[in-house]
Amino acid sequence: MRSLEQLAQGVVNGDKRSIARAITLIENNGEDAQKLVSLLYPYTGKAHIVGITGPGGSGKSTLIEKLISELRRRGKTVGVLATDPSSPFTGGAFLGDRIRMQRFATDEEVFIRSMATRNVPGGIAKATKDAVNVLDAAGKDVIIVETVGAGQAEVDIIKVAHTVVVVFAPGLGDEIQAIKAGIMEIADIFVLNKADLENANRAVTDLKASLELNAQEKAWKPPVLKTVALTGEGIEQLVNEIFEHKAFLEKGEGASKRRKWVETELVEAIKQKVADLIVDDLKKRKVFNELVEKVMNRQVDPYSAASKIVAETLLSAKKD
Amino acid sequence: MSSERKIRVLIAKPGLDSHDRGAKIVARALRDAGMEVIYTGLRQTPEQIVETVLQEDVDVLGLSILSGAHMALFPRIMELMKKKGLNDVLVFAGGIIPEEDVPQLKKIGIKEIFGPGTPLQTIIDFVRNNAPRKA
Numbered sequence: 001m002r003s004l005e006q007l008a009q010g011v012v013n014g015d016k017r018s019i020a021r022a023i024t025l026i027e028n029n030g031e032d033a034q035k036l037v038s039l040l041y042p043y044t045g046k047a048h049i050v051g052i053t054g055p056g057g058s059g060k061s062t063l064i065e066k067l068i069s070e071l072r073r074r075g076k077t078v079g080v081l082a083t084d085p086s087s088p089f090t091g092g093a094f095l096g097d098r099i100r101m102q103r104f105a106t107d108e109e110v111f112i113r114s115m116a117t118r119n120v121p122g123g124i125a126k127a128t129k130d131a132v133n134v135l136d137a138a139g140k141d142v143i144i145v146e147t148v149g150a151g152q153a154e155v156d157i158i159k160v161a162h163t164v165v166v167v168f169a170p171g172l173g174d175e176i177q178a179i180k181a182g183i184m185e186i187a188d189i190f191v192l193n194k195a196d197l198e199n200a201n202r203a204v205t206d207l208k209a210s211l212e213l214n215a216q217e218k219a220w221k222p223p224v225l226k227t228v229a230l231t232g233e234g235i236e237q238l239v240n241e242i243f244e245h246k247a248f249l250e251k252g253e254g255a256s257k258r259r260k261w262v263e264t265e266l267v268e269a270i271k272q273k274v275a276d277l278i279v280d281d282l283k284k285r286k287v288f289n290e291l292v293e294k295v296m297n298r299q300v301d302p303y304s305a306a307s308k309i310v311a312e313t314l315l316s317a318k319k320d
Numbered sequence: 321m322s323s324e325r326k327i328r329v330l331i332a333k334p335g336l337d338s339h340d341r342g343a344k345i346v347a348r349a350l351r352d353a354g355m356e357v358i359y360t361g362l363r364q365t366p367e368q369i370v371e372t373v374l375q376e377d378v379d380v381l382g383l384s385i386l387s388g389a390h391m392a393l394f395p396r397i398m399e400l401m402k403k404k405g406l407n408d409v410l411v412f413a414g415g416i417i418p419e420e421d422v423p424q425l426k427k428i429g430i431k432e433i434f435g436p437g438t439p440l441q442t443i444i445d446f447v448r449n450n451a452p453r454k455a
């Protein structure tokens with residue numbers, strides 16, 4: 001077994017085997033995962049990260065294949081993380097996104113990886129983010145993250161991506177309602193894919209109307225684009241908009257968004273660390289199970305229990 | 321948090337087969353058995369398959385073929401696997417493969433060949449029992 005330092009060096013050199021192994025390590029979330037992330041961190045921060053989210057069947061994976069193609073034409077190297085949900089019952093997952101991207105399996109400058117969400121509460125964002133950092137450290141110019149827009153995953157994407165592209169398609173009526181509710185605020189670019197289908201124009205009009213309704217004074221006004229992922233129509237413009245948004249983030253108003261992004265990241269990391277420390281300590285002192293029992297018996301609610309524990313921990317830390 | 325390692329499987333279709341019902345049935349069965357299953361889709365070259373094994377860092381590769389080109393494609397795949405240092409990946413095959421070809425395929429490193437009508441449980445058990453425990 002190679003050392004973590006060697007593995008990290010392999011990643012930085014762009015060695016594909018090392019990249020693949022590093023992501024596995026992160027997915028399995030072993031002790032070494034955090035160390036590896038730390039070793040790689042100084043090499044990150046160069047890639048532009050694009051989140052592609054929206055309902056299943058809207059054409060995200062097909063669109064990504066065309067995005068890779070256009071980005072390669074412009075001389076960019078590309079990493080893709082395609083996430084799919086794990087079954088909450090069996091833990092298994094069918095990862096079918098890369099079927100649509102196999103044309104690029106043998107492109108030396110493209111690395112595609114499928115990831116299951118693994119039912120880790122709050123962990124989707126973390127594992128994905130760490131995997132993004134691996135691809136970033138490996139020197140990929142643009143990293144595309146596909147998530148199914150359902151529930152938490154779609155909102156979590158803002159913790160990972162610089163530019164969030166929300167994809168929808170005509171004929172997914174209810175889905176669009178759901179997207180509207182959750183995702184309006186996080187979208188940097190809207191894409192109506194399957195513009196070749198009937199009702200495409202109506203879907204665009206509907207979306208634009210509801211965007212007007214929710215319009216706030218924002219420095220970046222999310223554009224609404226039409227694409228046909230099957231033929232590549234509209235892809236060039238989509239890539240243009242992605243780079244427009246990147247440029248926006250790199251100056252003025254955008255810079256504060258980037259700062260906020262790092263703030264969130266730091267807060268998340270602190271939360272994680274503190275929670276781990278406290279829970280480990282409770283387990284070591286064998287009081288964790290006792291607490292679980294108490295909550296189960298309704299003797300105490302989890303929030304009060306947490307407040308008390310945190311207060312106690314802070315108090316004992318002061319004494320030290 | 322479970323520290324049990326997930327078994328990751330790639331189901332791949334080399335050659336020019338025009339349908340993939342069998343491959344998908346096996347993929348779903350392995351998923352329902354709790355594994356993470358990646359599927360390549362139809363008409364994959366040996367190069368595409370081996371690159372996918374490498375990038376996805378799978379423990380297991382299942383090859384499905386109906387076209388009769390296995391004696392040309394499988395050795396090429398196994399050769400590329402070796403070249404890329406992917407020796408610890410468990411490889412099995414399924415589809416339409418005549419009995420007389422089996423010994424040669426096993427010799428090049430394909431651990432098991434499943435004919436049509438093999439119970440899915442047999443394949444699941446095989447994968448569970450033989451998937452390598454990588455560090």
Ligand SMILES: Nc1nc2c(ncn2[C@@H]2O[C@H](COP(=O)(O)OP(=O)(O)O)[C@@H](O)[C@H]2O)c(=O)[nH]1
Pocket residue numbers: 054055056057058059060061062063097100193194195196197227228229230231
């Ligand atoms: N008519 C039409 N079909 C499309 C288009 N883009 C994708 N599709 C089809 O929509 C289906 C779902 O595509 P996929 O990329 O897997 O969607 P995802 O679930 O959002 O990743 C596939 O059958 C695609 O061929 C498009 O622009 N027009």
Ligand SMILES: [Mg+2]
Pocket residue numbers: 060061062096097146
């Ligand atoms: Mg998809």
